[in-house]
Amino acid sequence: MTFSFPYSIGLHDSDAAGVVFFASLIRICHQAYEAFMESVGFGLGKIIQERRFGLPVAHVEGDFKQVMRVGDKVEIRLRVAHLGRSSFRVEYEVMLNNTVAATAATVHVCVNPETYASMELPPELRTKLKSKN
């Protein structure tokens, strides 16, 4: 995997069953995606402010194999698994104690930020994403 994001499971990630709430884990993967995008010069804050394009999530999937608890130190490994003309797929592995505790994927579509009509990925972003898959 191309990019690594360390994370410490917090109380706000957990629920009354005593473990990580599944939707929190999806959000944590997205935090890894945000760190990745920033690392290639396309931080989401900048993308939102420039309003040249948007990259909403069109699809998400996740598989949860192992329980995670408050205080667990995990590592999210991600890579760009598919790069299309106007979309790309990011895949995640959540590692706990050298085991894959969960996997996830998000598909991001490049859109006009006003109309949400699909558009081609900007070439400079494509180049960056290509180098990471």
Add this chain to the structure above:
Amino acid sequence: MTFSFPYSIGLHDSDAAGVVFFASLIRICHQAYEAFMESVGFGLGKIIQERRFGLPVAHVEGDFKQVMRVGDKVEIRLRVAHLGRSSFRVEYEVMLNNTVAATAATVHVCVNPETYASMELPPELRTKLKSKN
């Protein structure tokens, strides 16, 4: 209290200690505020889209007296406790089984949505808020 908002405590509101996470309760009070604002014709979605003014939270406080658990049916009672020229204070009581399980307050400041400079509350909003305090 002027406005009542029913809420069922959800799994995502809880944490691994088995009870409601305190910041979730603050968010639940804000959901009551949103329902209240919509009831007086100033839904936050509309305010954000019209961009005539913003009402960010400048201050929050909360006191948590009783434990709440997943599935608990609570009622949030709110009122406009103070109405200034460019700000107002909303107070909340979270009722569980006819007891005040928590109290909270938010202070909202009316600002220019671009510059965040303070501005006077629009008269039509002031009138609505006045009728509720």
Add this chain to the structure above:
Amino acid sequence: MTFSFPYSIGLHDSDAAGVVFFASLIRICHQAYEAFMESVGFGLGKIIQERRFGLPVAHVEGDFKQVMRVGDKVEIRLRVAHLGRSSFRVEYEVMLNNTVAATAATVHVCVNPETYASMELPPELRTKLKSKN
């Protein structure tokens, strides 16, 4: 679809792109699932407190077709789409203005709440879920 859950999109569900954050939508579907489970006599709070079994999410997927904004009134329609020996799949449609704005699914596995070993669904829960698929 078997069960209907009304929801008003809140500020805390949205993000700086101006629309619903995708992971919030997954959480909203889970809120619909919680209301459904309670309606068949298996509220999650009760399940967690009794500690006879747990129903963690083992898989999630979601497809986001249309933008949703703060104040939008949506309806989540859900049904039990598959009922196995020790798991079941719930499918969701998020309706906005009579259009399917998003779909999602969660797979829940019945486990021993201490060991997280898979176990058969309790017969009385199975009967309830069967009547809803």
Add this chain to the structure above:
Amino acid sequence: MTFSFPYSIGLHDSDAAGVVFFASLIRICHQAYEAFMESVGFGLGKIIQERRFGLPVAHVEGDFKQVMRVGDKVEIRLRVAHLGRSSFRVEYEVMLNNTVAATAATVHVCVNPETYASMELPPELRTKLKSKN
């Protein structure tokens, strides 16, 4: 201030007004508290699992002075501002570009994790907290 916690504002922390959602900022301060507690040997995961005592938040307050946006790098500085027999107060400063963008405080009460009756802070925790105020 005694303890410093760096944080990068994420998309999930923001709302449709384009800035950080106030309840997210409270949660971020709590993440700093969790990191602090872990640094003194009392990580919340451990406290929850050992069930010797609990430290629920009995009071929270926050003042938001400056807007924060997605991608902003903030630093949360915290200190133990008051140390009582069975409670303690933690104060937070959220720094953005060398300015105090927000302040917050939480009061934690030491309780029996079953009954939620107040109890004295364990001496070894008191010693750790004392060294940090």
